[in-house]
Amino acid sequence: MPSYRAPVKDWLFILHDLLHVEALRHLPGFAELTPDLTVAVIEAAAKFHEEVLHPINQSADAEGARFTDGQVRTPAGYREAWAAYRAAKWHCLSLAESLGGGGLPPVMSVPVSEMRAATGHSFSMYSSFCTPAASMLAALAPDWIRTHVVPRLSAGDWTATMGMTEPQAGTDLRQITTRATPQADGTWRINGRKIFISGGDHDLTDNIIHIVLAKVPDDDGRLPAGLSSVNVFLVSKRMIDPSTGALGERNGVYARSIEHKMGIEGSATCALDFEDAVAWRIAGAEGRGTAANMAPMFHLMNYARVGTAVSGIGYAEIARQNAADYARERRSGRAASASRASTDSADPIIAHADVRRLLLESAAFAEGARAGALRAALLQSIAQLEPEEAKREAAADMLEILTPVMKAFFTDRGFDAAVACQQVFGGHGYIKDYGVEQFVRNVRVAQIYEGANGIQAADLVHRKLFAHGGRPWRNFAGAIAGFIDRHRDDAALDRYTVPLDEALRRLDRVVASLRTTDPAQGGYAEVASYDVLTAVGIVYLGWIWAEVVAVVTGGAECQFLDENMRARKLVLADVWMQRQLPLVDSLCRRIESGNSGLLSIPAELI
Amino acid sequence: MPSYRAPVKDWLFILHDLLHVEALRHLPGFAELTPDLTVAVIEAAAKFHEEVLHPINQSADAEGARFTDGQVRTPAGYREAWAAYRAAKWHCLSLAESLGGGGLPPVMSVPVSEMRAATGHSFSMYSSFCTPAASMLAALAPDWIRTHVVPRLSAGDWTATMGMTEPQAGTDLRQITTRATPQADGTWRINGRKIFISGGDHDLTDNIIHIVLAKVPDDDGRLPAGLSSVNVFLVSKRMIDPSTGALGERNGVYARSIEHKMGIEGSATCALDFEDAVAWRIAGAEGRGTAANMAPMFHLMNYARVGTAVSGIGYAEIARQNAADYARERRSGRAASASRASTDSADPIIAHADVRRLLLESAAFAEGARAGALRAALLQSIAQLEPEEAKREAAADMLEILTPVMKAFFTDRGFDAAVACQQVFGGHGYIKDYGVEQFVRNVRVAQIYEGANGIQAADLVHRKLFAHGGRPWRNFAGAIAGFIDRHRDDAALDRYTVPLDEALRRLDRVVASLRTTDPAQGGYAEVASYDVLTAVGIVYLGWIWAEVVAVVTGGAECQFLDENMRARKLVLADVWMQRQLPLVDSLCRRIESGNSGLLSIPAELI
Structure with missing residues (x-):
C-alpha cells in the first residue's frame, strides 16, 4: 500500500514566508490567518487525510462503486469516513460561516483539496459540489x-x-x-x-x-x-x-x-x-438573457476547475513521495554520478541521475504549482474583497489567465509526474501492489473532466488573453516583468531572472502575434492554443520559482524554512529553470510555424 | 468496441516505394520479396489480426488470465485463436525455414508485430519468445x-x-x-x-x-x-x-x-x-567468460526490444484510427478554422484545430516510426548478410543506435499518442465502452518492460554512441548528413532539410560534449541520457519524413501511393518538422545546463 505524508511545512512556508498572507489582514476573514490558526487547521486536515481517507483509498477503488437494484452502493468505509469528514467540515471549509461553513478564506481550502485528491479522489467526488452549490444557491x-437547502449542504x-x-x-x-x-x-x-x-x-x-x-x-x-x-x-x-x-x-x-x-x-x-x-x-x-440564465452554472464550473487543478498537484506529491521512498530502498546497478555513496555491490537507485531526474522534475512541478495555486487563491480573495478597485481588477485579470492555465497545465503535469514516478518502480509500478498505477489511472480523468484541457486552451486564447482590450495578458505579463525589474540589480538572482525574462519576452511576442493574425485564418490561434497555454504555465511556475529563490536567499527570516528545505528549494528552482524554461522557445517556434498543413487537410484524410 | 483496419498500403508503400526493398535482392531471402509476395503476406496477416485477434481483444483483457489450483487459465477465445495463429505461422514468420519457420526476412515480421500489439497484445505475450528462443537454441x-525442442517451438x-x-x-x-x-x-x-x-x-x-x-x-x-x-x-x-x-x-x-x-x-x-x-x-x-555465458540471453533481449518498439506504433495507429472515426462523427461547437465545412449548428469535432493536432501528431509519429522500424529491420539483414564488410559494419552501427532509441522513443510516443487519442473522446474516452482507455493502460507497459526506457537511454549513452571509437554515432549522423547533402540543390525540399540539418548539427555538438566531459563528472552524461535519446528519436524520424517527401515529390512513380496518401504524407511531414524538430534545441539546452543541482542534492532531500 502506498504511504502519504501531507506536506504541511511547505504550505506554511508558502502562506507565510513566500506569499506573506499577513499582508492581506485588511481583508475580511484574513485577520485570523495567523500561524497559530493556519498550523492548527492544516495539521488537523493532514491528520484526517493521512489517517482516515488514505487507508481506504486503494481498497475503495479496487472494490469500486456498485449499482444494484437501482441504487448505488459506495465502497466499504465510505459511510464512516463521510460521517467524520462532514463533522470536521472539510467539505465546506471556505463556505461562509453564515451559511454553515468553516468561514475561512479560499486559500485555506487549497491544501485540503490537494490532500483530498491524493488520499481520496473517488471519495471526494461525492461531496465536491456541496460548497459551490451552497454558495451559488445562497x-x-x-x-x-x-x-x-443551503444548511443541509453545508452540514453534509x-x-x-x-x-x-x-x-x-x-x-x-x-x-x-x-x-x-x-x-x-x-x-x-x-x-x-x-x-x-x-x-x-x-x-x-x-x-x-x-x-x-x-x-x-x-x-x-x-x-x-x-x-x-x-x-x-x-x-x-x-x-x-x-x-x-x-x-x-x-x-x-x-x-x-x-x-x-x-x-x-x-x-x-x-x-x-x-x-x-x-x-x-x-x-x-x-x-x-443567456449570461444571466447560465450564471449559476458558471459559478459551479469555476469552483470545479480550481479544485481539479489542485488535484494534479496532489497526485504529483503522493506519487513522488512513494517513488522516492522506493528509490532510496531499491538497489540496482552502480551509479555513474558523484551522488553514489556506498561501497556495496549495488547503489540505491536514487543515486542514478536518470531516476533523480524523474523524481525532481515531479517535485519541481508539485512544489511550484502548490505555491502557484495558493497565490491564485489569494488573488481570488483580492478580486472580491480588496477595497482598491485597481487592485481588484488586476487580481481578477490574473485569475482570468490562471484559471484555465492551472486547470490544464497542472493536471497535465500531475499526470506526467504520476507516470514518471510509476517509471521509477520499473515492473513493480505496473502491478497493483504498490498502488502507484492507481495514481496514473485516477489523475488521468483530471485532464478530461470539468472542461477537457483542450477546451481550457481555447478558453484562454479566445476569451481570456484579450478580454478588456488585452488587459488580462498585460497585467499577467506585467506582474512578472515587475518582479524581474525589481531584482535587476541582484546578481545572485540572474541565473533565474535572465532566462525567465527571455522566456517571457519570447512568449509575449507570440501572444501578440495571435492577436494580430488575420481572423480569417482563425485556425492559427486555435491550433496555437495548447502550446500557448503550456508556455504560460511554464512561465508562471518560472516566476514562482524565482520568487522562492528571492525569498530563501533574501536574508529575511523565514518562519517555516529549515536548512534542508532551503537546500531542496534551491535545487528544485534550478530543475525548473534548467529543464522547463527552455521549452518555451520550442513551443513558440511551433506556434510561429503556422501549422498550415494541419489546418487544411480534409477531415477524411486524417 | 474499437475498430481496426491494418494499414496495409502504408507498409507496401514503405517497403517498395520508400525503402526500395528490391535493391536488396542480392541478399538471401530477399529475391522473393516482390510485391506479389509482400501484398499476399501482409493482406493475409491483416485479415487474420482484424478478424480473429481483434474481436476478442477487449473481452480477453476484461476477463483477464486467472490462476486457480496452481494452473493459469487464459481468457475465452485464446485457445481457438492460438490454434489458428500457429497454423498460419504468424509467431515465426521470420524464423529460418530449415528450423520450421516462415523463412521470410525480419522486415516482414515488423508489420505482423505491429498488428499483434494493436489487436492482441496480451495474447501475443504467450508466444513472443517462440521465434527468438528457437533461433537462439538452434x-x-x-x-x-x-x-x-526447436521444431516444437516453431510449430507452436x-x-x-x-x-x-x-x-x-x-x-x-x-x-x-x-x-x-x-x-x-x-x-x-x-x-x-x-x-x-x-x-x-x-x-x-x-x-x-x-x-x-x-x-x-x-x-x-x-x-x-x-x-x-x-x-x-x-x-x-x-x-x-x-x-x-x-x-x-x-x-x-x-x-x-x-x-x-x-x-x-x-x-x-x-x-x-x-x-x-x-x-x-x-x-x-x-x-x-561473462559475455559468452550471457550471449544466449542477449540474443533474446534484442529481439524483445525491437518487438516492443513496434508495439508503440501499433497502439498509436489503432488509437488514432478510433479517435479519428469518433471525431468525424461527434459534433460539438463551431470550429474557428477554415476547415469547418457544415452549416449545421455544430461541427464534427475533427474540424477543431486542437483535435486535429492530437490526431495528426499521433499519425505523424505512427507513420514515421513505421517506416523507421522497417528500415531498421532491413539494416538487420544487411548487417548479417551483406557481402561487403563496410556495408555490414555501417548497418550494424546504425542498429547499435537505433535499437535502444526505438525501444524507448517509440514506446514513449506510442503512449503519448494513445493518451492524446483518448483525450479526443472526452469523458467517453475515460469509460471502458469505447476501448480506448485499454490502449493507454496496455501500452504503458512497453515503456517499462524489456529494459525500462531509462535503461535504454543509459545503454545508448554509455555503451552505444561511442563504441568503436565513436563510429556508431558518426555513421548514424553521417547517413543523415549524406541525405541532406544529396538534396542540397533541391529547393522544394529546403523546408524539410534545412531544419533537419540545423537539428542534426545542434545534436551533434551536444553528443560531442558528452564524450569530452570529464568522466569524473560522470553524472553529466547520465542525466543527459534521456534527453539525448529523445533528440535522436526526433531527428531519426525527421530524416524519415524528409525522405518520404523526397520520394512522394520526386517524380519517380510510386506503386503504392494514391493521391490521398500523397497529400496526407506531405501534411504529416509538415507536422513532424513544425512541431517536433523544434524540440531538439530545447533538449540540447537542457543537457548543456549540466543539471548540477539535480546531481548533487543528497538522496534524503529528494
Whole structure:
C-alpha cells in the first residue's frame, strides 16, 4: 500500500514566508490567518487525510462503486469516513460561516483539496459540489431554498451534483435536449437524460440536490437550437416541503447505470433519467438573457476547475513521495554520478541521475504549482474583497489567465509526474501492489473532466488573453516583468531572472502575434492554443520559482524554512529553470510555424 | 468496441516505394520479396489480426488470465485463436525455414508485430519468445535440443519464456540468487524464484520451455557476487526424453501466482518457483567468460526490444484510427478554422484545430516510426548478410543506435499518442465502452518492460554512441548528413532539410560534449541520457519524413501511393518538422545546463 505524508511545512512556508498572507489582514476573514490558526487547521486536515481517507483509498477503488437494484452502493468505509469528514467540515471549509461553513478564506481550502485528491479522489467526488452549490444557491435561489437547502449542504446532510452532460452534448451545451416545462404553481417538470454525473446517486446521505441544465421550450413546444433557452434548475432526489424543509417522497430522478472507468472506480459516475421530475428554476443574478440564465452554472464550473487543478498537484506529491521512498530502498546497478555513496555491490537507485531526474522534475512541478495555486487563491480573495478597485481588477485579470492555465497545465503535469514516478518502480509500478498505477489511472480523468484541457486552451486564447482590450495578458505579463525589474540589480538572482525574462519576452511576442493574425485564418490561434497555454504555465511556475529563490536567499527570516528545505528549494528552482524554461522557445517556434498543413487537410484524410 | 483496419498500403508503400526493398535482392531471402509476395503476406496477416485477434481483444483483457489450483487459465477465445495463429505461422514468420519457420526476412515480421500489439497484445505475450528462443537454441544448444525442442517451438506445440527478473533483482542481474547446481549426468538442478514471467504458465500448449538465468556456485558452494557466474539454462515444464523428444512427467517448476496489473490483463505474468528443476546449460558460442555465458540471453533481449518498439506504433495507429472515426462523427461547437465545412449548428469535432493536432501528431509519429522500424529491420539483414564488410559494419552501427532509441522513443510516443487519442473522446474516452482507455493502460507497459526506457537511454549513452571509437554515432549522423547533402540543390525540399540539418548539427555538438566531459563528472552524461535519446528519436524520424517527401515529390512513380496518401504524407511531414524538430534545441539546452543541482542534492532531500 502506498504511504502519504501531507506536506504541511511547505504550505506554511508558502502562506507565510513566500506569499506573506499577513499582508492581506485588511481583508475580511484574513485577520485570523495567523500561524497559530493556519498550523492548527492544516495539521488537523493532514491528520484526517493521512489517517482516515488514505487507508481506504486503494481498497475503495479496487472494490469500486456498485449499482444494484437501482441504487448505488459506495465502497466499504465510505459511510464512516463521510460521517467524520462532514463533522470536521472539510467539505465546506471556505463556505461562509453564515451559511454553515468553516468561514475561512479560499486559500485555506487549497491544501485540503490537494490532500483530498491524493488520499481520496473517488471519495471526494461525492461531496465536491456541496460548497459551490451552497454558495451559488445562497446567492441566487429563492428564500425557501436558502433556508432549507443551503444548511443541509453545508452540514453534509445532503450532497449536490452538477448535471450538464447528455449523451449527445458534452462541451457544446447548445445541443442539450433535456426539457423543462413550466407548471402553473411556479415549479417546473424536467424530462431527459444526463450522463457522467459524479455522485448522481449514493448511500452516504438521505438526499441529493441536482443542479441541472435544461432547455425551456418556445411557445410551440419546440426546444430552441441555441443556448438562449438553457436554464439552471434544482431537482431534489426526494421532494422537499418548501415551508418546512421536510423530505417527502421520491422525485422523478433515477440512476439507471454507473460507468466502468479507467480509474476513480470508487466514485459512482451515473446516468440519470429525469422523468417529470419536479424542479425549481435558479435564475442568474442580473436579469435575463443567456449570461444571466447560465450564471449559476458558471459559478459551479469555476469552483470545479480550481479544485481539479489542485488535484494534479496532489497526485504529483503522493506519487513522488512513494517513488522516492522506493528509490532510496531499491538497489540496482552502480551509479555513474558523484551522488553514489556506498561501497556495496549495488547503489540505491536514487543515486542514478536518470531516476533523480524523474523524481525532481515531479517535485519541481508539485512544489511550484502548490505555491502557484495558493497565490491564485489569494488573488481570488483580492478580486472580491480588496477595497482598491485597481487592485481588484488586476487580481481578477490574473485569475482570468490562471484559471484555465492551472486547470490544464497542472493536471497535465500531475499526470506526467504520476507516470514518471510509476517509471521509477520499473515492473513493480505496473502491478497493483504498490498502488502507484492507481495514481496514473485516477489523475488521468483530471485532464478530461470539468472542461477537457483542450477546451481550457481555447478558453484562454479566445476569451481570456484579450478580454478588456488585452488587459488580462498585460497585467499577467506585467506582474512578472515587475518582479524581474525589481531584482535587476541582484546578481545572485540572474541565473533565474535572465532566462525567465527571455522566456517571457519570447512568449509575449507570440501572444501578440495571435492577436494580430488575420481572423480569417482563425485556425492559427486555435491550433496555437495548447502550446500557448503550456508556455504560460511554464512561465508562471518560472516566476514562482524565482520568487522562492528571492525569498530563501533574501536574508529575511523565514518562519517555516529549515536548512534542508532551503537546500531542496534551491535545487528544485534550478530543475525548473534548467529543464522547463527552455521549452518555451520550442513551443513558440511551433506556434510561429503556422501549422498550415494541419489546418487544411480534409477531415477524411486524417 | 474499437475498430481496426491494418494499414496495409502504408507498409507496401514503405517497403517498395520508400525503402526500395528490391535493391536488396542480392541478399538471401530477399529475391522473393516482390510485391506479389509482400501484398499476399501482409493482406493475409491483416485479415487474420482484424478478424480473429481483434474481436476478442477487449473481452480477453476484461476477463483477464486467472490462476486457480496452481494452473493459469487464459481468457475465452485464446485457445481457438492460438490454434489458428500457429497454423498460419504468424509467431515465426521470420524464423529460418530449415528450423520450421516462415523463412521470410525480419522486415516482414515488423508489420505482423505491429498488428499483434494493436489487436492482441496480451495474447501475443504467450508466444513472443517462440521465434527468438528457437533461433537462439538452434545456434547454441546441444544437438538433442535442436532436434527435439526447436521444431516444437516453431510449430507452436510449445511456447517459450525468458526468466531473468527476481524479486530483488531486475535490471541488475548481478543480484540474482537463483542457483544452478551441476549434476553428474551433465544436467543441472535449478532452485530459486523468478517473477514477472510472461506466459510462465498457461493452457495453450502441453509444454513450456523456460530460458532461465541462474548463478553457478563456486567451489565452496557460495554464489559469487558478480555477473561472471550467471549462466543461461533451459528448463522444460515437463521432462523431455533427449533421445526421443517425448514429454515425460512434470519438472520442478511451478507457477505460484499471477500479478494483477494496470493493463494487458489477458497475459499471465507469473511468479515461478524452481524447485530442483532439471535444467540444461546453454553455452554462448564463443568460449567462456561473462559475455559468452550471457550471449544466449542477449540474443533474446534484442529481439524483445525491437518487438516492443513496434508495439508503440501499433497502439498509436489503432488509437488514432478510433479517435479519428469518433471525431468525424461527434459534433460539438463551431470550429474557428477554415476547415469547418457544415452549416449545421455544430461541427464534427475533427474540424477543431486542437483535435486535429492530437490526431495528426499521433499519425505523424505512427507513420514515421513505421517506416523507421522497417528500415531498421532491413539494416538487420544487411548487417548479417551483406557481402561487403563496410556495408555490414555501417548497418550494424546504425542498429547499435537505433535499437535502444526505438525501444524507448517509440514506446514513449506510442503512449503519448494513445493518451492524446483518448483525450479526443472526452469523458467517453475515460469509460471502458469505447476501448480506448485499454490502449493507454496496455501500452504503458512497453515503456517499462524489456529494459525500462531509462535503461535504454543509459545503454545508448554509455555503451552505444561511442563504441568503436565513436563510429556508431558518426555513421548514424553521417547517413543523415549524406541525405541532406544529396538534396542540397533541391529547393522544394529546403523546408524539410534545412531544419533537419540545423537539428542534426545542434545534436551533434551536444553528443560531442558528452564524450569530452570529464568522466569524473560522470553524472553529466547520465542525466543527459534521456534527453539525448529523445533528440535522436526526433531527428531519426525527421530524416524519415524528409525522405518520404523526397520520394512522394520526386517524380519517380510510386506503386503504392494514391493521391490521398500523397497529400496526407506531405501534411504529416509538415507536422513532424513544425512541431517536433523544434524540440531538439530545447533538449540540447537542457543537457548543456549540466543539471548540477539535480546531481548533487543528497538522496534524503529528494
